[in-house]
Amino acid sequence: MSILQGIAIKAAVTRSKGAPFVIESARIRHPKEDEVLVRIVATGMCHTDMIVRDQYYPVPLPAVLGHEGAGVVEAVGPLVKGLNVGDHVVLTYGYCGHCLPCGGGHAAYCKEFFGRNFSGADPHGECAIEDERGQPLHDHFFSQSSFATYALSRENNTVRVPREAPLELLGPLGCGIQTGAGAVINSLKVTPGSRFAAFGAGAVGLSAVLAAQVAGATSIIAVDVIPSRLELAKELGATHVINSKNTDPVATIREITGGGVNFALESTGRPAVLRQAVDALGGLGSLGVVGAPPLGTTAEFDVNDLLLGGKTIRGIVEGDSVPQKFIPELVDLYLQGRFAFDKLIKLYQFEDINQAAEDSEKGITLKPVIKIGE
Incomplete structure (x- = not known):
């Protein structure tokens, strides 16, 4: 019709x-x-x-x-x-x-x-x-x-959203930025003083870095292969950055943290990187997975490492956000200069x-x- x-x-x-x-x-x-x-x-x-x-x-x-x-x-x-x-x-x-x-x-x-x-x-x-x-x-x-x-x-x-916020910038809060920030705040519930790693420093991963700083994490590690992204990660609050093209990220994270991170986020959609993120967790650590590969993609990990370490892997969609509540909160943080x-x-x-x-x-x-x- x-x-x-x-x-x-x-x-x-x-x-x-x-x-x-x-x-x-x-x-x-x-x-x-x-x-x-x-x-x-x-x-x-x-x-x-x-x-x-x-x-x-x-x-x-x-x-x-x-x-x-x-x-x-x-x-x-x-x-x-x-x-x-x-x-x-x-x-x-x-x-x-x-x-x-x-x-x-x-x-x-x-x-x-x-x-x-x-x-x-x-x-x-x-x-x-x-x-x-x-x-x-x-x-x-x-x-x-x-x-x-x-x-x-x-x-x-x-x-x-508030009229004083710059409307032309706010659209990404509806998905990508909401996903990264929500994964940290709503899903993983990153805690003050904790150790956090973002595997992938694209828009989602760097939104997670920003949110980890808001949440009070004291070790914030960004992992990527693009130097400019890693430089920006430092500007946005990462305490350490790792170029995984040149350095073993798992060994480096264990060295930085004394055994592994409490929380990690995988945003690349690459199974090999997912495995690295699992391996980089410390005991009782939690990994959020937001990277979307083609349908049917599988990944692997060491079951005993997961079992004996008490580790958690969970999928996250849209940062577990209740948008009517979370998006205005992110806008407020932005207007306060904190996000x-x-x-x-x-x-x-x-x-x-x-x-x-x-x-x-x-x-x-x-x-x-x-x-x-x-």
């Missing part, structure tokens, strides 16, 4: 596996029920956007991706109660809000998580965007599809979206943010 009577937009469309983003004219329908129409100011670009473009995750194409949107509420559906036109908002992941995990405060493990974030349609199987030919474009990516001038989200994944995530960000114009993707994949830019509107 055509929705061409909807709102004219520009959208970056992914039409085939591995193809570049193409900015096209399209239309998006008006919000209904609990939906929110957001005029997008800027959108972060995340590793997940690229792995979906390259079809490591089976999101149907053609699609409008983008899942770290920030913007201004333009219109609301009739069931929306807590948001108003003109509100500044950050868009985050989709969840149903009524299953057992959601009811228990664990929306990141919603029973409908995959469908609401990766199905390419709304929960009824319908798309909200059509191209110029009237053909549907798969959307509702992370319940937003924010590589566009306008996006449709739902009230529960649309988070109001300098802006140092991870480089801004790109909408028409330069493919350059942003290339720079991200080459490790030139930690967290690209695409400026889309005002």
Whole structure:
């Protein structure tokens, strides 16, 4: 059914596996029920956007991706109660809000998580965007599809933020930065005086470094192979950095800490690095895993080391965050000068979206943010 009577937009469309983003004219329908129409100011670009473009995750194409949107509420559906036109908002992941995990405060493990974030349609199987030919474009990516001038989200994944915060910088709080910081604060519960290691010093890993400093860890170790990232890690609060291309990170961490770290985070998605992170834990240490490799990837570890050391390995989605609570807390920390995530960000114009993707994949830019509107 055509929705061409909807709102004219520009959208970056992914039409085939591995193809570049193409900015096209399209239309998006008006919000209904609990939906929110957001005029997008800027959108972060995340590793997940690229792995979906390259079809490591089976999101149907053609699609409008983008899942770290920030913007201004333009219109609301009739069931929306807590948001108003003109509100500044950050868009985050989709969840149903009524299953057992959601009811228990664990929306990141919603029973409908995959469908609401990766199905390419709304929960009824319908798309909200059509191209110029009237053909549907798969959307509702992370319940937003924010590589566009306008996006449709739902009230529960649309988070109001203070007007004094710089809206063009805030989008990554909805996913990547929330993931790294939340893994430290919500999942691992890093404690004051503890020893922490981030395996991978990309945007997620460095967000974890920032959060470990907020949490009061006294040994904060960043492991990566890119010298510029390690230099930035020191600027952001890492007490030690390790270039694992030149140095055995496990042996070095054991030497620095006198036996291993209390907490570690693996954000690279590489099984060999995951093994290093397990080995670097001290007794009763805990490892959080947030790196996303292709589906079906397996890893290995020494079972007796895990058993006798009382070690814990756990997967973490979206930093175990309750977004309506956690994202405003991160904004407050930023405004207080205690969470300098802006140092991870480089801004790109909408028409330069493919350059942003290339720079991200080459490790030139930690967290690209695409400026889309005002």
